Amino acid sequence: MRAHFSRPAFFEGVRDMLPMLMGIVPFGVVCGVGALSAGVSPLETLAMSLIIFSGAAQIAATQMIADGAPFAVIVLTCLVLSLRFLMYSAAMAPHLRLLDSRWRNLLAFLLTDQAFASTIRRFRESGDLRANASYFLGSGALLWVTWGVATLAGVLLGSVIPSSWQLEFVVPLCFIAILAPLLRDRVTIAVFVVAAVAVVALDALPMRLSLICAGLIAITCGVVADQWLSRRG
């Protein structure tokens, strides 16, 4: 385990995750308040946060538990929401293959939208596996702890952050902060446009299938555009 650990890179990961917490804390509180109104106990909420570790899945699950939805429907919806992790896992895989299996499993457990967004650029730009893995661990661990504390605060204390502040909007802003700088070549801009149009057009699909479908459509368009451009020379 030690072999891959670099303390400076770990704390760099922690530092770079800090701004994202401005969005994650209010989001976690909202998730905890949802659990409170669904009658989920504080201990159960904390367990969900630390084991499931996915805001989208937890909000969907607590909502459906409150509505008395069948167990199979709850699990199926969460399964659909987890499909995006398959993509993140595939995109991360080439960068993590030389780590030992304990490190790979640990980092996989901490793989979230935020951790993926904030680490993938670094992994692509730098080949320093030890520093990259430690950076990922720092970002992911901070997010995991914060997520547990924020949801627990929500279920224990209620809406401690006034909803009029709209701090949850920091969550999409963080994704925009990573996304916008990628839009510097024609193919990536095309991928962006296709994904944006598709996710809106497919919004009516059940179980938030729009997310994974729009992603797959946009990625396919990107691959086709790459091939078309390379064939044209």
Next chain:
Amino acid sequence: MDKTLTICLVTLVVGVLNFASRVSFIAWFARNDTPPLLSRALRHVPAAMLTAIAVPAVVFIAPGTLDLSAGNAKLVAAVVAGLVAWWRKNTVETIVVGMTVLWLMRWLVG
């Protein structure tokens, strides 16, 4: 099914499913080579997925209610924040500008 039992089962089953999804390709490609077509496709995962996650949070003012007008404070804030991010490549600046525009819009439009 008893509610506590349902919650415990959901936590365990969804927890296992999430971990399985997260570890899937990381474990598989540690032992097998990535096919060239797939590795080209994977280059587009960040742009495609970040767009698919961020756009609905910006353009829908309520579930199912699309608002692409300049009266949608979140849309205006997101566009300005996007320009700042594109130019500056800085997360803190993007958040500060985005939230400032959002609050200003709310304050001006009411």
